[in-house]
Structure formats: C-alpha cells, structure tokens
Amino acid sequence: MTKWIEIGALNDIPVLGSRVVRTASGNIAVFRTSEDEVFALDDRCPHKGGPLSQGIVHNKRVTCPLHNFVIELRSGMAVAPDEGCTRAHPTKVENGIVWLCVQTAATVPAE
Template identity: 85%
Template structure:
C-alpha cells in the first residue's frame, strides 16, 4: 500500500536545497532543483551514510557533504567512478504543494 503525505509548499524548499522528512522507516531528503523539479531519496549516502540533505544540489545531482560522492537525484545511483545506490521515493507537486509517497506494510491477519 502507498500513502501520499503532504510535505508542504514547493516554495518552502529552497532552490538547490532540501528538506528532511522523518518517517518510521528513516529520514527522507526531499530536494528541489533550480528548475523546480523535486526528488526524494533516503537521507543516507551509500558510501558511509552521510546526510545527503546537507549536501550541495547541482543540476539533478547532490554531492554528499562527507566524502564528495555524487548521487543522481532521479535514480539514487552514484556517479562513476563512485559506486552505490540510495533508495528513491515517489514525489510529486500538485498546485504548488509537495507530496511524498510512503509505503505501508500490509496488515497481517
């Protein structure tokens, strides 16, 4: 099951910046590009777990603040020569409001 949660207004996320959403499954970083595209990744670099939300956003990438790993925002994949992947999350903008999809475990009978 997927549940969409409202994150807030697009304008509340700075261009080339991010916001952190705390979830039971861990922190999710929601990024905004200069052209107002929005992406969501686990707030954890695949290299050593650095907080991607504190990284530098450029084009459609974020650079981890700890060891300069560069991560593609759309796929969560590290840019060569680095290796690794961070989990992505569905995100959308409707009428200026940012929505994030969270997966919920199915109830067990």
C-alpha cells in the same frame, strides 16, 4: 502498501536545497532543483551513510557532504567513478504542494 503524504509548499523547500521528512522507516531527503523539480532519496549516502540532505544540490544531482560522492536525484545511483545506490521515492507537485510517496506497513485487521 503505498501512501502519498503532503510535505508542504514547494516554496518551503529552498531552491538547490532540501528538507528532511521523518518516516517510520527512516529519514527521507526531499530536494528542489533550480528548475523547481522535486526528488526524494533516503537521507543516507551509499558510501558511509552521510546525510545527503546536507549536501550540495547541482543540476539533478547531490554531492554528499562527507566524502563528495555524487548521487543522481532521479535514481539514487552514484555517478562513476563512485559506486552504490540509495533508495529513490516518488514525488509530485500539485498546485504548489509537494507530495511524497512512502511505503507503509500493511495493517492486520483485529480479530
């Protein structure tokens, strides 16, 4: 089951920066590009689990702060020669508000 959650105002995320959203399934890094595009990835580099939210955002990529792995913001795929992938999450911006789509566990009705 998917659910859209409000993250906050676009202007609350620094240009070429990120914000961390804590979810039941782990931290998600929400990135803002210089063109005000917003992307979200699990906050773990596929190499050694480094915090991508602390990396350097450039173009539509982020460079992990631990070992300089470069990750595509749109897909979560590592850029060659690096290998690996981190999960990408859908985002949208409506009226200056950032929304993040997260997976939620289906609830079981009480008997």
